Amino acid sequence: MNKETKRLLTNVLVLIGLILVVVLAYFYFFSEEEDKLLIEETEIQIESVRTIAEISTVSFRDEVVMDTVEMYDTDHGIYDPRKWKEWYDHDVKRRLTLIIKGEVKYGFDLTDDNYSLKSDETTVTLLLPAPTIIDIIVSPSQTEVFEEKGKWDESVRRNMEIRAKKQIEKSAKNLRLEDKAKNNAERLFEKLIQTDKILIIEFEDNE
Amino acid sequence: MKKSILYILTLFAFFSCGEEKTPPDDVYKIRDIGHLSTTEYTVGKIIKVDDSNYDVTEFEWEDWTKLPKVQYGDRRILISCKSKVKAGIDLSKIQDGDITVVGSTIEIKLPPAEITSFSMDPRSVRTQMEDRSGYTDPFTEEEKTDFLKQGEESIREDLNDYGILEDANDNAEAFLIDFYKQLGYKKVVVKRSKSDDE
Numbered sequence: 001m002n003k004e005t006k007r008l009l010t011n012v013l014v015l016i017g018l019i020l021v022v023v024l025a026y027f028y029f030f031s032e033e034e035d036k037l038l039i040e041e042t043e044i045q046i047e048s049v050r051t052i053a054e055i056s057t058v059s060f061r062d063e064v065v066m067d068t069v070e071m072y073d074t075d076h077g078i079y080d081p082r083k084w085k086e087w088y089d090h091d092v093k094r095r096l097t098l099i100i101k102g103e104v105k106y107g108f109d110l111t112d113d114n115y116s117l118k119s120d121e122t123t124v125t126l127l128l129p130a131p132t133i134i135d136i137i138v139s140p141s142q143t144e145v146f147e148e149k150g151k152w153d154e155s156v157r158r159n160m161e162i163r164a165k166k167q168i169e170k171s172a173k174n175l176r177l178e179d180k181a182k183n184n185a186e187r188l189f190e191k192l193i194q195t196d197k198i199l200i201i202e203f204e205d206n207e
Numbered sequence: 208m209k210k211s212i213l214y215i216l217t218l219f220a221f222f223s224c225g226e227e228k229t230p231p232d233d234v235y236k237i238r239d240i241g242h243l244s245t246t247e248y249t250v251g252k253i254i255k256v257d258d259s260n261y262d263v264t265e266f267e268w269e270d271w272t273k274l275p276k277v278q279y280g281d282r283r284i285l286i287s288c289k290s291k292v293k294a295g296i297d298l299s300k301i302q303d304g305d306i307t308v309v310g311s312t313i314e315i316k317l318p319p320a321e322i323t324s325f326s327m328d329p330r331s332v333r334t335q336m337e338d339r340s341g342y343t344d345p346f347t348e349e350e351k352t353d354f355l356k357q358g359e360e361s362i363r364e365d366l367n368d369y370g371i372l373e374d375a376n377d378n379a380e381a382f383l384i385d386f387y388k389q390l391g392y393k394k395v396v397v398k399r400s401k402s403d404d405e
Contacts, residue, residue: 037354038256039254040256047250047289050246054242055242056241060236060237103324135293137324137325140356140359143352143355145348154333177237184241188299191301194306
């Protein structure tokens, strides 16, 4: 192998090495796939199993934005380099913004035979309890962390979620969905009770 | 000159129309449902995450583009949570032909049981242990939310193995038999449909 061939081979190898480094660096720094952390498999603990009979007839979905901000308590310091970060951040020191979706279900709790059904020669009478909130559902899969700046204590986030849950419940109560729950229950039981007799569906009064 | 002013005004009008519309703060939706929930499970789970250094033995040449990130330290977290899961049947899926009455016998074909509600009370979510070493960042709320989402998925899968849907079917059958017997039917036949999860 002469000197020229040796030099050519070295150059080619160096070039291949450089290309390899560039490709690896690209995938390392610009790879779109995030290294998602996965939870380990752990057993669930069943704490209780209950037999229920709840009929939900109306669902109300809501989405609320919960925002917590902590501002710098000092003045703008545009001439002070130590305060440029505060100026750049528009005085926002920490911020946590959550978008929380929830669902409220209205219906009837018929657990422990909490209803009565009477039938005579001409009529069938079904007496149901007053409609009530059966479920207020908030789950992690429906929660989005929209903005997170700075370190936050877990209790702050927990309080935000609790407040969001209460807000969703309040919105549902303001809509007065009890009548809609009753109408839907009537439709549902008319389908279930197939009879030639006159069907009367009554509801207990709210407390 | 007049043309220039016209151009400027047109441009101004064009850009002023492009204002971004923001959605209202609260977006809500009301819909009619017909769920009969017959079983309620209260489930606890410990969510365990170990973000230790990359294990070289896990490297696979097929995924050579997924290079291990350099990490100077470990992170570990244990989160405990509690969920309330209800299962039952969707009565609104019952079709006209699914209920047949012959004399004093009623036959009803039920749709497959399903999870009707899954809720995780924020009060029940607690970080029991969080540990980190070296130059690692603490776990962010976004990461914790993602762990809880994975935990929720895991609980749903595990509950299927524990037979929540089977329980829901049994209880729905018992409820309907009792209901129709009160109506005066002597014989109640409940036919079940199986879901893909069962």
